[in-house]
Amino acid sequence: MPELPEVxxxxxxxxxxxxxxxxxxxxxxxxxxxxxxxxLFTETLLGHxxxxxxxxxxxxxxxxETGHCLTVHLRMTGTFLFQPAEKDxxxxxxxxxxxxxxxxxxKDVRKFGRMKLWPPGERLLPHLGPEPLEEETVFDVxxxxxxxxxxxxxxxxxxVLAGVGNIYADEALFQAGVHPLTPANGLTTRQARELSRxxxxxxxxxxxxxxxxxxDYRTTEGSEGGNRFFLDVYGRTGEPCRVCKTQVxxxxxxxxxxHYCILCQAPLxxxxxxxxx
DNA sequence: CCTTAGTCCTGCATGC
DNA sequence: TGCATGCAGGACTAAG
Numbered sequence: 001m002p003e004l005p006e007v008x009x010x011x012x013x014x015x016x017x018x019x020x021x022x023x024x025x026x027x028x029x030x031x032x033x034x035x036x037x038x039x040l041f042t043e044t045l046l047g048h049x050x051x052x053x054x055x056x057x058x059x060x061x062x063x064x065e066t067g068h069c070l071t072v073h074l075r076m077t078g079t080f081l082f083q084p085a086e087k088d089x090x091x092x093x094x095x096x097x098x099x100x101x102x103x104x105x106x107k108d109v110r111k112f113g114r115m116k117l118w119p120p121g122e123r124l125l126p127h128l129g130p131e132p133l134e135e136e137t138v139f140d141v142x143x144x145x146x147x148x149x150x151x152x153x154x155x156x157x158x159x160v161l162a163g164v165g166n167i168y169a170d171e172a173l174f175q176a177g178v179h180p181l182t183p184a185n186g187l188t189t190r191q192a193r194e195l196s197r198x199x200x201x202x203x204x205x206x207x208x209x210x211x212x213x214x215x216d217y218r219t220t221e222g223s224e225g226g227n228r229f230f231l232d233v234y235g236r237t238g239e240p241c242r243v244c245k246t247q248v249x250x251x252x253x254x255x256x257x258x259h260y261c262i263l264c265q266a267p268l269x270x271x272x273x274x275x276x277x
Numbered sequence: 278c279c280t281t282a283g284t285c286c287t288g289c290a291t292g293c
Numbered sequence: 294t295g296c297a298t299g300c301a302g303g304a305c306t307a308a309g
Contacts, residue, residue, distance in 0.1 A: 001302070032285085058303085075303055077287085091287090110286045112303070149279075158304080165303075254280075256302080 002074040003058060004132070004163030005206035006225065010080060011055045013220040017082070018062075018098060022049045025097030033093040033108065035116040044068055044117050045096070057128045057162030067120025072106075078113030080220050081105045128162035132199050139196035145184040151195075152180035153254045164199065167212055167234045170259045172198045174233045179267040180251075180258040188268070205230065233259040 002010070023045045028034055034041045045064070052063040062070040072078070084092060084105050094106040094115065106113065118124050130137050141161060147154060154160055155169040164172070173180050176194040178187070187195070206212055211225030212234075228235075232242050237250040241261040251258050 073303080075285095076301085108286095109288075110302085112285065114304090147278085153280095156303085255282080 001076045001165055001167070002078065002211070003165035003168055004055070005168070005203050005209075005227070006211035007055050007058050007060060007074065007163075008207050009211045009225065010074075010220055011053055011060055014060075014080060014104075015053050017102065017220075018050050018104065019053065020049065020051070021098040021100070021102060022047065023096055023098060025095070027095040027097075028093075029095070030093040030108075030111055032111065033106070033113055033115055035114050041115075041117060045070065056125055057131070057158055058165065059125060061124060069118040069124055070115060071118065071124060072115050073113060074108070075110070075112035075114070077107075077109040079107045081107055082220065125162075127159055129158060129160045130162065132161040132164055133203060135196045135200055138199050139192060142184075142187060142192040142196055143189065145187070148183040148185055150180060150253050151178060151182045151184045151187065152256070152258050154184040155199075156254075156256065161199075163203070166256055167231070168199070168202055168206065170234045171202050171232060174260060174265060175202065177264055179265045180253055180260050182267065186268075233261060235259065 024047075026042045026046055028038050028041070031038050044066075048064045048066055048068070050062055051065050054061045054063070056071075058073060060072040060074075062072070064070070081088065082102065082104065084107060088105070088107050091107045091109045092105050093108045093111065093113070096104040098104060106115075130141065132138050138161065145154060145160075152169055152173060155164050155172070156166065170180070172195055175198040176191060178191050178195060182191070206225075206227040209225060209227035209230065212227040212231065233248050236248045237259060238247050240246065241248055241264060244261065244263045246261055246263045248259055249262055251260075
């Protein structure tokens with residue numbers, strides 16, 4: 001599933017290729033992918049030029065010269081391709097023909113991906129929390145959490161921090177030695193600090209490695225991200241913890257799988273460690 | 278305030 | 294071999 005690092009990788013790859021290119025042709029194969037009337041969608045894009053491509057949380061943002069912005073959320077299986085293989089074609093949902101014979105294909109096996117258009121001047125994606133790439137930003141968020149919800153649930157809440165998903169939340173909690181069920185408002189200052197250090201580091205490392213491929217995620221060139229081999233707990237249920245050799249456990253928290261090491265992420269005991277406000 | 282369950286979808290694994 | 298079943302999973306929504 002594409003999270004912040006995977007989306008950043010795709011944005012970095014798309015940027016030099018489609019910046020300055022004009023949309024010459026549009027084909028919508030699966031209308032629900034487009035969160036708008038297909039005619040309005042076509043009208044807004046056709047004949048217009050991509051000026052800037054950025055990322056916000058797990059969204060790609062394509063700005064046009066008109067000031068409109070096209071945001072794309074890849075959800076689980078969304079990908080952009082320039083050279084789809086034969087077998088990809090049944091899963092192509094939207095096609096954008098650009099200048100110079102360049103064609104951008106949006107492939108999405110499970111059809112959960114969504115594209116949305118924003119009028120000029122409108123603030124994009126207002127529900128999203130801050131970007132989690134700076135330690136101080138993350139620390140400010142984590143130390144002021146009021147909710148007793150499990151920290152794992154809170155890290156996945158995009159209104160709290162934008163861009164962290166299941167993989168990197170599990171990895172950060174492991175590296176910080178925090179049990180995923182720890183109440184968000186019960187983090188010690190030390191835990192909040194440690195998580196704040198780890199989250200940006202993990203995300204930046206994953207960007208360097210061009211993301212984590214579990215099954216579907218591919219870079220625009222169709223290759224797999226290299227970050228899978230750096231994972232400590234995600235998808236390693238039953239395998240030995242890289243630190244203490246204890247089997248990595250899996251549990252379900254709020255309908256999401258959580259992977260953790262019971263020894264390295266032992267819950268704090270009531271007798272010790274939990275600080276008052 | 279919070280949690281749970283349903284929805285969207287398909288491919289794959291499992292069981293018989 | 295093939296058919297049925299169930300599961301995963303971001304974000305959103307409705308219900309409790």
